[in-house]
């Protein structure tokens with residue numbers, strides 16, 4: 001049987017910014033449809049750079065990168081990017097913020113309104129659509145940011161430490177909500193985090209990276225079935241997986 005085309009495929013990718021040092025060296029990674037892949041590793045190992053390459057914001061220096069079967073720039077409309085900062089426009093309501101990508105694509109007002117309202121309802125903000133960002137908590141702002149990305153029905157979602165600035169309870173809740181959204185919208189995810197337990201909770205694959213230059217140190221499969229909920233965090237198997245990934249992380253952090 002023929003193998004399905006990966007959603008993302010890095011082949012021997014090297015990256016340097018301008019004349020700077022090598023940031024990524026010899027990166028090989030294939031992300032399959034439906035994968036939830038987390039990238040974890042010490043600061044500066046190139047996690048955000050991996051996402052920037054996939055999004056087409058930045059070109060690879062050497063090697064091959066295919067996204068959704070084409071070049072990253074050509075796949076732009078089929079992917080969405082979520083950052084740690086919710087990046088909402090302060091003068092627009094939650095509804096208007098969520099509509100923005102559709103507006104930029106020229107979608108008619110009525111359809112824009114319906115799609116954004118639905119996306120906000122799915123993240124539990126149906127009653128807060130007329131709120132401005134200053135009236136929203138950090139968790140609510142991030143929910144608007146997620147809803148805004150979901151209005152585009154992306155096949156691939158890139159998330160760069162989206163929950164890093166939130167308190168632990170909110171972060172855990174948003175982890176669960178993100179998985180619930182994925183059950184509905186079936187996107188493939190590439191997720192950058194510094195939290196081992198977050199990576200274990202969300203992912204079916206965790207890629208541990210090493211720095212200077214950035215490269216893959218190890219990959220860990222996480223086979224807990226989806227859908228997953230908070231009860232998973234209390235299972236000894238969950239703790240064992242957290243320990244396994246933490247050990248790998250210590251190896252790269254201690255390396256000279």
Ligand SMILES: Nc1ncnc2c1ncn2[C@@H]1O[C@H](COP(=O)(O)OP(=O)(O)OP(=O)(O)O)[C@@H](O)[C@H]1O
Pocket residue numbers: 017020023041042043044045046047048049050
């Ligand atoms: N636009 C840029 N121009 C020059 N150098 C850059 C640029 N973006 C990133 N770098 C460098 O590339 C390296 C990797 O950065 P990157 O942000 O990808 O790492 P990271 O693993 O995401 O780090 P962190 O965990 O601290 O966010 C760093 O040394 C950084 O200084």
